[in-house]
Amino acid sequence: MSSRKSKSNNVIHAEYLSQVQRILQVQYKHLIELLKRTAIYGESNSVLIIGPRGSGKTMLINHALKELMEVEEVSENVLQVHLNGLLQINDKIALKEITRQLNLENVVGDKVFGSFAENLSFLLEALKKGDRSSSCPVIFILDEFDLFTHHKNQTLLYNLFDISQSAQTPLAVIGLTCRLDILELLEKRVKSRFSHRQIHLMNSFGFPQYLKIFKEQLSLPAEFPDKLFSEKWNENVQCLMEDRSVREVLQKHFNVSKNLRSLHMLLMLALNRVTASHPFMTAADLMEANQLCSMDSKANIVHGLSVLEICLIIAMKHLNDIYEEEPFNFQMVYNEFQKFVQRKAHSVYNFEKPVVMKAAFFYAQQLPACLQEMDAGQFPPQMATCIHLQVLKWRGGIILIQIFLTS
């Protein structure tokens, strides 16, 4: 049964693909036509695919490329260069990567990469040599396109767009980005060379479609070997879809984010509960998964605190109320804690000052965000304590609201 489960997980991925293709039909058509024209007619093009994270940009381009490569006359005639703004953080690295992926190093023979300037002129020379009808078209895919705009002078982008606008080797430059203001990031002469084609992926589906996606993702395909089980499973999915609580969960999820990737995550969490003894997914599974997904991480941290630490946070909360928005130091927190202990001596043990200090430190360390922001090493110890507590104060403000609400 476990093998079956993993199988169904694999299938989900494939289903997901076709789903994206169907939702993004118009955009897909546009892109594939564009790529085909580059591959078959040698027409240079540049296009940006823009959409929020998880809207299927990479999926779209991968799918389009896959289909393109299935065309026989194209598959051998097209070169692809994949770049990612997170990996190729400057033009120098990007150039080397391009040269590597284009396999240009073979042409140079034993010459290993030269300097940045040499590489650039080398590559430009290579691309300049081609012409529309005889050279192999090159498809450049720039993932995280916006990061390329931060490169010095935008040299790489200028040159790519310039080639795509001149009678040299046919290029298709495809940028993927989630930034809507991407065109404003381009320098004016780079912008002028860009063809201004934009493909927007906006998650423009409504809740009914979302439900359909949910169903299709969970359903087992017809070619699943165990026909009986797949029938039962699909029936169960249908039932789930009509269940009110499931709909509520999905609606809530949909409200938070239309991102299909987060739906995928939710379903994965739910599916992980399916075992041999518990063969079908239930509404409870989904609800639990949803709870996991939407859990508040900070409230979670507070749940695990000791009495002393909670007392300290309450003290900080009081201080925060008294001196609103003003910073305070450890001594003030300790004094507040002392007052609290005196009032309710029966319930809280009066700790020594060093112990309280330690607790405060421990707490600060449990929240890595605090340490990230304030580099304690730069300050003398006392200062550091003060600063940490300052952070704790703000944090505490919200956390206490949480506690009061939940308890």
Next chain:
Amino acid sequence: MACYSTRLRTRQTYSWVGKPFLNPKLHYHSYKEMSVKIEGGLTEIHIQVGQFVLIEGDDDENPYVAKLVELFEDDSEPHSKKRARVQWFIRFCEVPVSKRHLLGRKPAAQEIFWYDYPACNSNINAETIIGRVQVVALGPDEVIPMDLKNEETLFVKLSWNEKTFRPLSSELFAEFDKLENAARCQKPVGAKTKAVRSPSWTRAEHDIKRIESRHSTSKSRPTPSHPATPRAKKRLELSGLGFPRTPSTRISQQNSGALLDSPGRSKRKVALSEITSPTKRSQPDELHTLSPALKTPQKTGEIHSSCARNDKKASPDCQRILRTRVPALNTMEIIEERTLKPIYRGWPSSVVPSVILTPKNIKKREAEEPEAQDETTSTSHRIRRKSSFLTLNRIRQQLRFLGNSISNQEEDEFLPAAEISDSSSEEEETSTPPLRGRTSSRVSRDPSSSMKSSLQTPSKTPKKTPKPHTPRHATPQIRSRNLAAQEPASVLEEARLRLHVSAVPESLPCREQEFQNIYNFVESKLLDHTGGCMYISGVPGTGKTATVHEVIRCLQQAAKANDVPPFQYIEVNGMKLTEPHQVYVQILQKLTGQKATANHAAELLAKRFLTQRSSQETTVLLVDELDLLWTQKQDVMYNLFDWPTHKEARLVVLTIANTMDLPERIMMNRVSSRLGLTRMSFQPYTHSQLQQILISRLKNIKAFEDDAIQLVARKVAALSGDARRCLDICRRATEICEFSCRKPDSPGLVTIAHLLQAVDEMFSSSYITAIKNSSVLEQSFLRAILAEFRRSGLEEATFQQVYSQHVALCRMEGLPYPTMSETMAVCSNLGSCHLLLVEPSRNDLLLRVRLNVSQDDVLYALKE
């Protein structure tokens, strides 16, 4: 005879013959002769410089043909390799298939072509030489004898330069002759002395004629060889032949008659080996085989005196005689001269071939004289044609308002270009550098990759159409596709092709004034042999670079036609450099082919431009995207603008940038003062200009409604005046049109609706659709931000503040309580789309949140 190095090969042994002599400039030993022993020394072939040889190639049946120019020993190789320099010939089967139709007739079986392509390396391994071959040069109107028994004889009639077939120019004939002579006298090819006409020599020449009038043809034939330059020798040869016989018409007629009757009718052709001309065979005794070293002509009487006299004169003088003589000759003499032409010049060894000038050859050379004879009319007519007129025509053509369709223009362009280059190559015999080398798919010919030849104006093609197969170049290229790109099938596809920005239009409409200004500027500098700077500014997409390219193209045409002095054109682009100082490296490399570091290159360039040099051509330098050459010290800009101010530099710098006030804004005074005040600014295109551009591109294609073109022109003109944008929109509109009417039979016309959709796609802001399509929580978070802004009156809020608003909003709308993590996720989602501006460093509660969209836009988007 000393054998310097013998290396056994499987079949053939190559060894040098004769003493080496050291070439002082190049530091290697060159030889005049080489012997090839085949099969253990049974047969031995001597090959000498100037002979025609077969060279091992890919195809065993058709080995390569070349003319040996030089034999030398390359000491840089470990085993001191024998090398040879050759001038290639090309067989018809080696011409690329796609170009074969250019010949326009069926090639004769043994026809070869002079290979006139400078990019090909002519340096080969001497041990690839297979053997000798006979090559006969034919004039343009001679017929190739079809029924030759000797299959070893090849005929050259036309030259091939990878683009066109042309008749062998007089220059090439001269080169044939020159090389031959050089080989004969075993002297290095010296500087060519100029042929100066001096009238006084006509007299002397007549004297000679009188003296030698009674000499028989045969006796006169063994003319003294002369240590003069090849050209001078050639003339001498003429004099030796012609002079004694010319004065009396009767004799000359006799002679011509006699010779015409003789079996050596083929003397009109150049016989290239000892067996070629039967005349020579028939009179072997009379041939005084004079080695070049042998300077005393063994002759009698007058001829001796005349020869001696000639000998005493320095070669230029002799030349002068001959130069002047020819125009004075009447038709009769010319005829006679032609018939007498097959002079044979003996070679020390009997195996030596020799090139003998054909009368055609002479005629061609003399065609420059105004008194060209009847026979030469065909050639001279062509030569006399004013190539300058052609260029003018061409410029007019460029400027032609809305010219023919592109295809027509291409044809127009092709023909005059060919003609111009033809006539110019014939005219400027001496100015054209000797062309050697060849480029083709034959890699095996030269193992060493040649440096890219610098962009010499005469040899540079105006159109940038690099060869698809140039493995010779060290620079790599993208591999070529297996299947050729498809050609456009439908009207819309054709339109799309023409609308692509990369499609270079034949003429640039709406930039005539700018074109003329830049052209005049550069032309005047070229003509004056001075330098200067020009600053060209304009917003992107207004045709700055395209116009300058056009100017350069026209000037290169004009240079070919000799209207302006030849110049060297270099282009650098600030955006294609990694840092400003690299500009020196690029310029130096394009100028001389050298590679150097930035500092060294700067020094070399300074030396080049600031020191006096003799006979130097002007350099035109285009610096695109000038603003990127800015450095702290501005030394790069300073140098670029300082060089042209020196008289010796002869450098014209054209600079292009986007901003009009760049010199004032970023340049120091000393830099901007050197830049000068020659400025030009390209205005953005107006809507009527854009319309004109579109119409000119879409000439003869009915793909767009007229109103649609006007609409897009007006839209773009209102926004930016960027021609690229205009073209892109139209291109997109054709796609939309094609997409919307899928019916195969209807061709489809791009209407206003299609264009509007394209404009919308490209210019509409995506923010509103993005907000509309965002999730419920994201929308309510945006509302919360608006509410918080209204409350605080500021355009910025911390996450904490917005969160409390958000919680309140959710409660009001009946949404479930949003947890902190969820809200944070929503916030960072919006931040990654840049709908919100969030600082990456101070995340968490104190995160500052700003809107990246106007509040009205958000309100509008959230209204529904």
